Amino acid sequence: MDRSNAGLLLGLLLLQFNRCLALGGGDAAEGGGVFPVVVSTWPFREAVRAAWEVVAAGSTGGSAVDAIVAGCSACEVLRCDGTVGPGGSPDENGETTLDALIMNGTTMEIGAVASMRYVKDGIKAAKLVMEHTGHTLLVGEKATAFAISMGLAGPTNLSSPESIEKWSNWRQNHCQPNFWKNVVPAGNCGPYYPINVNPVHRTIGEIQGWLQSGNLLEPTDSHLKSVINRHNHDTISMAVIDKMGHVAVGTSTNGATFKIPGRVGDGPIPGSSAYGDDEVGACGATGDGDIMMRFLPCYQVVESMRRGMEPRDAAMDAISRISRKYPDFVGALFAVNNKGVHAGACHGWTFQYSVRNSSMEDVEVITVTP
Structure with missing residues (x-):
C-alpha cells in the first residue's frame, strides 16, 4: 500500500471513530450526557424509570420505540396528573377519551389515535397503528374497534369516580368555564348557538333560557385562561435515544378537561406534541394544544x-414564535439533540421536565422558568 492510500485509510478510520464517539457519548456539559437518554415532560419520574429499564437493559439495550411504549404506558397506569390515561379529563358529556402518538425517528413512521373511546391503552394502540397499518392516525370509535381487533382489552369504561365528580361539580357551576366563544346558550349548559343567529328561528323557551341564564359568552377567549393548567390540560411527551443512537418519541393524554366532545388537541398531531429524527434529535411539547398545534413547534x-x-x-x-401571536398562551417544550444535549423553554407557567442518561444514578428534574 502506497503512502497516499495509507493516509486515506487512516483518515476514514478516524472519521468513523469520531462518529462512534458522537453516537455513544455526547457532550457532558450543560444538560448533556451519554446514551441512552430519556426525556419527558413534567416530573413523571416513574414513567422515565420505566422507559430507562427498557432502553438500558443488557449490553445493547432495548429499542427506543419499546422504551417509549413502556414509559408512556406507566404514566397511563399511574394516571399522571389526572391528564394521562383513563379516569381523568371528562368532556362536556362526562366521558373520558384518549389521544396518543408514537414516532420512529429511524424510519419516520408514525402511529396515532385520537378521541379513542373504551380502550385504556393509548400508546399501545398508537404503536399498533404504526406497525400494522399504512395509516398514521385513526380516530373515534373506529380507532376503538381497531385497537380491540388487534388484541387490546376493551370495551372498558374510561371514566372514574373522580372524573364523574369533577364533571358533576362543573355542571352545577353552569358548565363554566368552557371552550365556547361567540355563542349564546339555551339554558345553563347549552346547546349553544352563534350570537348572530336570528332568535326568531328559535323557540320561546330557548330565548327565555338565554335571558334567564345571564350566561352570554362574549366574543373573546379570555374566559379560557382559568381552564388551562398542568392538572387539566396536559400531556406526557417523551423522547428516547437508545444505545444505537436511534430516536423515538411518544405522547399520551386524555385531553383538555371539559372539552367539546370530538375535540382533538396536539397530542396525536405529528410535529406538534412531539417529533424526532435520528439525524437530528427530538422535541416534546405540553400546554395549550389548541394554540400550539397551529405552529407545529x-x-x-x-x-x-x-x-x-x-x-x-x-x-x-x-x-417565541407562538407568544408573538398569542401573548397569553400557556405552553412548554423540551429539545434534545443527537449528542444528548437537552434544554427546555416555556411561556405562561414554570415548566419542569425529567431526564435520565447513563451519567446519572436516577431521574433528574429540570426546572425552566418562563
Missing part, C-alpha cells in the same frame, strides 16, 4: 437543530 425545533441551532435556542425560538 416540535417540527420547528427539530428543523432548527438540523440547521445548527443548539437545543435551548431552538426551543426558545419556537416558543
Whole structure:
C-alpha cells in the first residue's frame, strides 16, 4: 500500500471513530450526557424509570420505540396528573377519551389515535397503528374497534369516580368555564348557538333560557385562561435515544378537561406534541394544544437543530414564535439533540421536565422558568 492510500485509510478510520464517539457519548456539559437518554415532560419520574429499564437493559439495550411504549404506558397506569390515561379529563358529556402518538425517528413512521373511546391503552394502540397499518392516525370509535381487533382489552369504561365528580361539580357551576366563544346558550349548559343567529328561528323557551341564564359568552377567549393548567390540560411527551443512537418519541393524554366532545388537541398531531429524527434529535411539547398545534413547534425545533441551532435556542425560538401571536398562551417544550444535549423553554407557567442518561444514578428534574 502506497503512502497516499495509507493516509486515506487512516483518515476514514478516524472519521468513523469520531462518529462512534458522537453516537455513544455526547457532550457532558450543560444538560448533556451519554446514551441512552430519556426525556419527558413534567416530573413523571416513574414513567422515565420505566422507559430507562427498557432502553438500558443488557449490553445493547432495548429499542427506543419499546422504551417509549413502556414509559408512556406507566404514566397511563399511574394516571399522571389526572391528564394521562383513563379516569381523568371528562368532556362536556362526562366521558373520558384518549389521544396518543408514537414516532420512529429511524424510519419516520408514525402511529396515532385520537378521541379513542373504551380502550385504556393509548400508546399501545398508537404503536399498533404504526406497525400494522399504512395509516398514521385513526380516530373515534373506529380507532376503538381497531385497537380491540388487534388484541387490546376493551370495551372498558374510561371514566372514574373522580372524573364523574369533577364533571358533576362543573355542571352545577353552569358548565363554566368552557371552550365556547361567540355563542349564546339555551339554558345553563347549552346547546349553544352563534350570537348572530336570528332568535326568531328559535323557540320561546330557548330565548327565555338565554335571558334567564345571564350566561352570554362574549366574543373573546379570555374566559379560557382559568381552564388551562398542568392538572387539566396536559400531556406526557417523551423522547428516547437508545444505545444505537436511534430516536423515538411518544405522547399520551386524555385531553383538555371539559372539552367539546370530538375535540382533538396536539397530542396525536405529528410535529406538534412531539417529533424526532435520528439525524437530528427530538422535541416534546405540553400546554395549550389548541394554540400550539397551529405552529407545529416540535417540527420547528427539530428543523432548527438540523440547521445548527443548539437545543435551548431552538426551543426558545419556537416558543417565541407562538407568544408573538398569542401573548397569553400557556405552553412548554423540551429539545434534545443527537449528542444528548437537552434544554427546555416555556411561556405562561414554570415548566419542569425529567431526564435520565447513563451519567446519572436516577431521574433528574429540570426546572425552566418562563
